[in-house]
Amino acid sequence: MARVLVIGGDAAGMTAAAGLRRTLPTEHEVVVLERGEWTSYSACGIPYWVAGDVEDVDALVARSPERHRANGIDLRTGTAAVAIDLDAREVETDGGERLGFDALVVATGAEPLRPDLPGIDGQGILGVQTLGDGQDVIDALADEPQHVVVVGSGYVGLEMAEAFVVRGIPTTVVEKAPVPLGILEPRLGERVAEAMRARGIELRTEAEVEGFELDDAGHVRGVVVDGATLPADLVVLGLGVRARSDLAAAAGLPTGVKGGLVTDSRQRVVGADRVWAAGDCVETRDRTTGLPIHLPLGTHANKQGMVVADDVAAVLLGRTTSLTFPGVVQTAITKFCALEISRTGLGEQQARDAGLDPVVVSIETSSRAGYMPDAGQLTVVMVVDRGTRRVVGVQIVGTENAGLRIDSAAVVVTAGMTADEVVMLDLAYAPPFASVWSPVQVAARAAVKALDS
Amino acid sequence: MARVLVIGGDAAGMTAAAGLRRTLPTEHEVVVLERGEWTSYSACGIPYWVAGDVEDVDALVARSPERHRANGIDLRTGTAAVAIDLDAREVETDGGERLGFDALVVATGAEPLRPDLPGIDGQGILGVQTLGDGQDVIDALADEPQHVVVVGSGYVGLEMAEAFVVRGIPTTVVEKAPVPLGILEPRLGERVAEAMRARGIELRTEAEVEGFELDDAGHVRGVVVDGATLPADLVVLGLGVRARSDLAAAAGLPTGVKGGLVTDSRQRVVGADRVWAAGDCVETRDRTTGLPIHLPLGTHANKQGMVVADDVAAVLLGRTTSLTFPGVVQTAITKFCALEISRTGLGEQQARDAGLDPVVVSIETSSRAGYMPDAGQLTVVMVVDRGTRRVVGVQIVGTENAGLRIDSAAVVVTAGMTADEVVMLDLAYAPPFASVWSPVQVAARAAVKALDS
Numbered sequence: 001m002a003r004v005l006v007i008g009g010d011a012a013g014m015t016a017a018a019g020l021r022r023t024l025p026t027e028h029e030v031v032v033l034e035r036g037e038w039t040s041y042s043a044c045g046i047p048y049w050v051a052g053d054v055e056d057v058d059a060l061v062a063r064s065p066e067r068h069r070a071n072g073i074d075l076r077t078g079t080a081a082v083a084i085d086l087d088a089r090e091v092e093t094d095g096g097e098r099l100g101f102d103a104l105v106v107a108t109g110a111e112p113l114r115p116d117l118p119g120i121d122g123q124g125i126l127g128v129q130t131l132g133d134g135q136d137v138i139d140a141l142a143d144e145p146q147h148v149v150v151v152g153s154g155y156v157g158l159e160m161a162e163a164f165v166v167r168g169i170p171t172t173v174v175e176k177a178p179v180p181l182g183i184l185e186p187r188l189g190e191r192v193a194e195a196m197r198a199r200g201i202e203l204r205t206e207a208e209v210e211g212f213e214l215d216d217a218g219h220v221r222g223v224v225v226d227g228a229t230l231p232a233d234l235v236v237l238g239l240g241v242r243a244r245s246d247l248a249a250a251a252g253l254p255t256g257v258k259g260g261l262v263t264d265s266r267q268r269v270v271g272a273d274r275v276w277a278a279g280d281c282v283e284t285r286d287r288t289t290g291l292p293i294h295l296p297l298g299t300h301a302n303k304q305g306m307v308v309a310d311d312v313a314a315v316l317l318g319r320t321t322s323l324t325f326p327g328v329v330q331t332a333i334t335k336f337c338a339l340e341i342s343r344t345g346l347g348e349q350q351a352r353d354a355g356l357d358p359v360v361v362s363i364e365t366s367s368r369a370g371y372m373p374d375a376g377q378l379t380v381v382m383v384v385d386r387g388t389r390r391v392v393g394v395q396i397v398g399t400e401n402a403g404l405r406i407d408s409a410a411v412v413v414t415a416g417m418t419a420d421e422v423v424m425l426d427l428a429y430a431p432p433f434a435s436v437w438s439p440v441q442v443a444a445r446a447a448v449k450a451l452d453s
Numbered sequence: 454m455a456r457v458l459v460i461g462g463d464a465a466g467m468t469a470a471a472g473l474r475r476t477l478p479t480e481h482e483v484v485v486l487e488r489g490e491w492t493s494y495s496a497c498g499i500p501y502w503v504a505g506d507v508e509d510v511d512a513l514v515a516r517s518p519e520r521h522r523a524n525g526i527d528l529r530t531g532t533a534a535v536a537i538d539l540d541a542r543e544v545e546t547d548g549g550e551r552l553g554f555d556a557l558v559v560a561t562g563a564e565p566l567r568p569d570l571p572g573i574d575g576q577g578i579l580g581v582q583t584l585g586d587g588q589d590v591i592d593a594l595a596d597e598p599q600h601v602v603v604v605g606s607g608y609v610g611l612e613m614a615e616a617f618v619v620r621g622i623p624t625t626v627v628e629k630a631p632v633p634l635g636i637l638e639p640r641l642g643e644r645v646a647e648a649m650r651a652r653g654i655e656l657r658t659e660a661e662v663e664g665f666e667l668d669d670a671g672h673v674r675g676v677v678v679d680g681a682t683l684p685a686d687l688v689v690l691g692l693g694v695r696a697r698s699d700l701a702a703a704a705g706l707p708t709g710v711k712g713g714l715v716t717d718s719r720q721r722v723v724g725a726d727r728v729w730a731a732g733d734c735v736e737t738r739d740r741t742t743g744l745p746i747h748l749p750l751g752t753h754a755n756k757q758g759m760v761v762a763d764d765v766a767a768v769l770l771g772r773t774t775s776l777t778f779p780g781v782v783q784t785a786i787t788k789f790c791a792l793e794i795s796r797t798g799l800g801e802q803q804a805r806d807a808g809l810d811p812v813v814v815s816i817e818t819s820s821r822a823g824y825m826p827d828a829g830q831l832t833v834v835m836v837v838d839r840g841t842r843r844v845v846g847v848q849i850v851g852t853e854n855a856g857l858r859i860d861s862a863a864v865v866v867t868a869g870m871t872a873d874e875v876v877m878l879d880l881a882y883a884p885p886f887a888s889v890w891s892p893v894q895v896a897a898r899a900a901v902k903a904l905d906s
Contacts, residue, residue, distance in 0.1 A: 011889070045824060045884050059824035155883075287879075298889050299882040326877050333881035342881055371498060371512035401857060407880045407891065408860035414878060415868035424779050425867060426740075427860045428786035428795055429752040430608075431498050436464070436751050438860065 001027040002316050005091055005101035007081045007247070009034030010041060010130075011301035012279025012308070013107030014063065017073050019309025024316065030073050031101075033093060035080035038131045039065050044298055046134035047159035050141070051166045057131060057138075081108075084251035086272065103274045103312045106248045106261060107305070110241035110280035110296045119212030124220040125235040128156055137236065145169060145234040149223045151209050153180035155334040155341075157238025158192070162336050165199050172202040172232075174209055174225055183332055185347055185381050187362060188397045195339040204230075241296055243281045258283040258294035265324040266311040267304050276312060278304035285327040287414060288346060288392055289354040295328050331410045333403050340403030345393030345413040348383055357386040361446040365439045367401045369431035378402040382419070382443040389418040389451055394440060401433065409440050419447040454480040455769050458544055458554035460534045460700070462487030463494060463583075464754035465732025465761070466560030467521065472762025474526050477769065483526050484554075486546060488533035491584045492518050497751055499587035500612035503594070504619045510584060510591075534561075537704035539725065556727045556765045559701045559714060560758070563694035563733035563749045572665030577673040578688040581609055590689065598622060598687040602676045604662050606633035608787040608794075610691025611645070615789050618652050625655040625685075627662055627678055636785055638800055638834050640815060641850045648792040657683075694749055696734045711736040711747035718777040719764040720757050729765060731757035738780040740867060741799060741845055742807040748781050784863045786856050793856030798846030798866040801836055810839040814899040818892045820854045822884035831855040835872070835896040842871040842904055847893060854886065862893050872900040 004020055006013045009032050021030045032039075040063040048054045058064075068075045076093075083092040084106075090098045112127025114120055124145075126136050137160075148164045150157045153175040164171040173180065173196065179189030180196065180203065196203050204225060213222035213229055222229040243260035245253075253269050256262040260283030262270045267282070269275040280296035282304070303325055310323040333342040351358035360383050367376040378398025385392050394409035396402050412422055422444035429436055437445065457473055459466045462485050474483045485492075493516040501507045511517075521528045529546075536545040537559075543551045565580025567573055577598075579589050590613075601617045603610045606628040617624040626633065626649065632642030633649065633656065649656050657678060666675035666682055675682040696713035698706075706722050709715040713736030715723045720735070722728040733749035735757070756778055763776040786795040804811035813836050820829040831851020838845050847862035849855050865875055875897035882889055890898065 042822060042824070042884065042889070044882075045822060048825060048884055053826050054824050297882065299879070302889050303877060322873075324877075326874075329879045331879045331881050333883045333886050335883070335885055340886075344879070344881075369495060369498060371495070371507050372501060373506050401854075404854060404857055404881060404886055405860065407858065407893075408864050410879055410881065411861050411864035411868065411870075415864065415870070417864075417868070420775075421779075424756060424777075426752070426782045426784045426797070426863055428784050428797075428857060428863070429497075429750065430786045430788070431495065431501055432788055433786050433793075433857055436495070436755050440860075 001029065002102035003029040003031060003100060004103045004105065004312060005099055006030070006032040006105040006107060007091065008107035008109055008279070009039040009075065009077065010107070010109055010279070011298045012305040013105060014040040014068065015302050015305025016105050016107065016278060016308040016312070018068065018071065019306060020312055021072050023309065023313040026072065028316065031099060032073055032075045033079045033081050033091070034075065034077045036130055036132055037077050039063065039068055039075065039077070041131050042298065043129060043131070046128050047163045049134055050137050050160065051163035057135065060131060081247060084247060086251050086275070103276070103316060105308055105312065106253070106269070106275065106277040106281060107279045108244040108247060108281045111244050112237050112241050113239040114237060115239065117209065117211045119214050119220070122212050122214040122220045123218050124233060125212060125237065127237045128160060129241060140234050141167070147172070147231045148234045148236065149174060149230055149232040150236045150238050151223070152238035152240065154182065154238055154240055155332065158336055159334060160236045160238060161196065161201055165201060172204060172230055174204045174207045174223065176206070176208060178205050180205070181341065183343055184341065184395055188379060188381060188395055191379065191397045192336060192339065192341060195336050199337055241280065243283065243294055245281050248277065248281070256283045256292050258292050260294045265326065266321055267308045267325060268311065274315065276308045278308045284325065287327040287329050291354060293328065293330070295330065300328060329410055329413045331406060333406060335403065338399050339397065340399065341397050342403040342406035343395040344406050344410040346383055347393055351383050351385065351392055356392060358383050358392070359386050359447065359450050361443060361450050363443050363446050365442045366435055367398060368433060369435050372431050376400045376402070378439055380439050380443040382447050384419050384447045384451065386451065389420060390416055391419055391422055391444065391447070394443065396439070405439055419444045419451065423448060454482065455555035456482040456484060456553060457556045457558065457765055458552055459483070459485040459558040459560060460544065461560035461562055461732070462492040462528065462530065463560070463562055463732070464751045465758040466558060467493040467516065468755050468758025469558050469560065469731060469761040469765070470526050471521065471524065472759060473765055474524055476762065476766040479525065481769065484552060485526055485528045486532045486534050486544070487528065487530045489583055489585055490530050492516060492521055492528065492530070494584050495751065496582060496584070499581050500616045502587055503590050503613065504616035510588065513584060534700060537700060539704050539728070556729070556769060558761055558765065559722070559728065559730040559734060560732045561697040561700060561734045564697050565690050565694050566692040567690060568692065570662065570664045572667050572673070575665050575667040575673045576671050577686060578665060578690065580690045581613060582694060593687050594620070600625070600684045601687045601689065602627060602683055602685040603689045603691050604676070605691035605693065607635065607691055607693055608785065611789055612787060613689045613691060614649065614654055618654060625657060625683055627657045627660045627676065629659065629661060631658050633658070634794065636796055637794065637848055641832060641834060641848055644832060644850045645789060645792065645794060648789050652790055694733065696736065696747055696749070698734050701730065701734070709736045709745050711745050713747045718779065719774055720761045720778060721764065727768065729761045731761045737778065740780040740782050744807060746781065746783070748783065753781060782863055782866045784859060786859060788856065791852050792850065793852065794850050795856045795859035796848040797859050797863040799836055800846055804836050804838065804845055809845060811836050811845070812839050812900065812903050814896060814903050816896050816899050818895045819888055820851060821886060822888050825884050829853045829855065831892055833892050833896040835900050837872050837900045837904065839904065842873060843869055844872055844875055844897065844900070847896065849892070858892055872897045872904065876901060
């Protein structure tokens with residue numbers, strides 16, 4: 001009999017554990033160590049819990065510890081791994097236990113960036129990554145905060161700002177860059193900025209947070225921005241996350257340029273024996289450029305967890321592996337109130353950094369046939385590579401029906417189609433859904449024109 | 454100087470004419486014959502005009518005759534071509550004029566099928582293909598019809614039935630098949646049937662129309678269905694259309710098994726010299742099977758018109774052609790009230806007919822993360838080929854945000870991706886838009902499971 005030991009009980013870890021439990025004969029053990037009390041939860045749902053759309057935290061839990069245990073997984077919540085001994089093939093827990101393993105799965109996730117600024121450790125300055133973090137925000141709301149400051153305007157910052165606006169709490173967003181949402185081209189970031197301001201958010205761009213003022217009890221009361229103090233009794237950090245790879249790195253497992261663990265396409269940690277890693281703690285590759293990227297999203301964590309389950313079972317049972325994780329094309333979607341925002345592939349600068357010669361076009365078009373009532377406007381930015389004419393990136397901002405159009409673009413980028421090929425795609429047309437040229441094709445036509453001019 | 458003569462002034466013809474007018478030096482003539490009074494209009498918008506969503510017929514006209522003329526096109530509305538003489542290279546009009554051409558573009562469109570049944574020529578029995586047809590329906594509404602019968606339940610029938618329901622007119626839909634909307638797999642047709650009945654439509658399936666009863670003035674008063682008469686003072690025919698290829702066929706131009714003109718990928722009519730054809734009057738090819746298909750949709754007409762403009766200019770000016778029309782993947786989208794309906798690629802029977810070995814799966818999933826308010830249900834049917842594991846068809850029925858997901862599937866089918874590849878695509882995920890596995894991927898996972906079992 002063999003023991004599979006999984007460190008981390010969210011999307012990647014529990015997908016791997018559950019998959020293995022289904023596959024492995026019962027004489028094999030699947031043990032999971034989870035430092036928190038929740039498993040298999042949707043961190044992406046936290047903003048909607050804070051906004052009040054989701055009433056109960058349990059709704060965000062796809063599968064509870066009890067259910068996992070009932071399925072035969074030896075799940076130890078409230079138990080942190082504190083050291084990995086690759087030679088002894090043991091993991092030490094914070095309870096002092098040493099657990100041997102035949103296969104190790106590292107799924108330790110990511111943690112919000114907390115800049116090393118004066119006052120950063122004050123009460124009421126919260127990151128948003130785990131359900132515990134979300135609970136802290138919910139608890140803080142009970143004190144009826146009068147001023148919330150969100151530091152950073154990535155999608156977590158944006159979604160949290162939306163949640164506070166929905167709750168009617170005066171909200172300031174502080175962003176270093178000239179426009180919010182750095183995953184977008186700046187011209188689209190401008191549209192997001194307009195939408196934020198229209199909903200009453202005070203958006204401070206090109207603004208630098210210098211520290212936090214605390215009251216005598218150690219609770220935040222202000223955020224120092226460019227020398228002046230913004231009142232704040234709740235601060236949410238939306239500065240992004242870093243791979244939680246320290247534990248594995250301390251054991252000698254390799255981390256890459258993006259700070260995540262380095263794996264092959266079967267999620268085996270490079271250079272290690274029978275050690276896998278998956279989810280927010282690993283870095284992966286962009287499918288277009290082949291370059292490493294850290295992209296901590298639940299959708300990748302799930303897929304990588306599936307791949308781990310498949311490969312660990314193959315190794316333990318002497319079977320052939322069939323699944324591999326092919327990397328990502330950086331697809332993302334979010335919304336701010338009625339404004340839908342999505343992207344896939346490379347932005348202009350990313351394309352340039354990858355050695356491509358990007359041609360960038362931007363078009364405005366209608367979400368339905370122009371003569372239909374309620375036709376909304378949307379903007380599509382398309383990045384094509386001059387040499388190959390391939391579509392390497394698409395970004396969309398607009399109302400109703402705008403966001404999910406990115407999925408077709410994600411497949412286009414994955415397949416390596418040219419702008420010319422996109423023009424001739426057979427995409428869905430009917431007056432309630434699109435003009436006779438779908439928005440992505442309107443952009444492709446503009447790209448062809450730009451390439452040929 | 455050369456003369457390009459275009460027969461037909463809707464999407465295909467006017468796209469070709471306008472493209473040529475922009476490209477050709479002014480000494481070349483572009484002449485268009487249009488039997489009706491409108492040009493460049495959206496026949497797809499007619500149901501929304503009838504429903505009252507679109508107030509004015511002019512809204513459905515993308516470019517009026519006046520604007521085309523102002524752009525330098527010699528556009529002759531109210532002028533029908535009655536004969537083509539390929540040897541003399543002349544077209545004869547219903548006014549008796551004989552017009553010579555150096556290049557001929559046939560864009561004569563399609564016409565609604567009118568079954569040869571007793572009473573079919575009665576007043577108040579209307580097809581829906583041109584704006585003139587739409588105007589006839591609008592005019593008929595002024596007489597406040599008490600009972601409308603829609604014969605056939607393709608998407609035109611369905612959309613017209615929706616329009617009458619929106620207007621509060623008692624509506625019966627008569628369909629030969631066991632379920633409506635034959636472009637769908639029957640299990641999805643059932644969902645459409647439920648939605649129709651829930652909105653008060655009397656849906657008669659497996660029902661055969663035997664004739665029409667007319668009053669003394671020759672106006673329809675009933676539809677004879679399986680021996681009984683349904684009262685009707687307005688009948689709309691939604692039995693599909695046929696390519697209007699008779700004029701061209703009479704001149705010796707080739708029509709194919711689907712009744713449309715046969716062209717190559719540059720839209721040149723096969724075997725003819727300097728004759729092109731585009732739009733609803735041609736047949737094209739399915740990109741997956743290579744088999745001929747007649748698919749009269751505005752989106753194809755526009756693209757084919759573009760290809761014609763490019764190729765005619767290339768021939769007349771001695772340049773190289775760059776555009777070709779690659780065929781279709783049978784993508785279609787429509788809605789019935791809140792129910793969105795879409796498809797792409799092959800259905801099960803189509804796959805079998807093409808010599809594939811189809812494996813068909815059907816899944817139900819949520820349009821948003823399951824914990825979000827207003828998460829709608831949707832059903833995805835996926836058809837994969839057992840041998841190659843390729844996804845060859847996808848169909849989706851569901852509420853909010855369901856329909857346009859078909860675009861990603863259309864690109865998948867076009868690119869020839871396997872179900873395994875679809876599982877690992879990087880599609881958009883965020884709680885307001887999808888579960889962590891997008892619906893198309895949920896179906897792909899089911900397909901992989903079915904393939905491996």
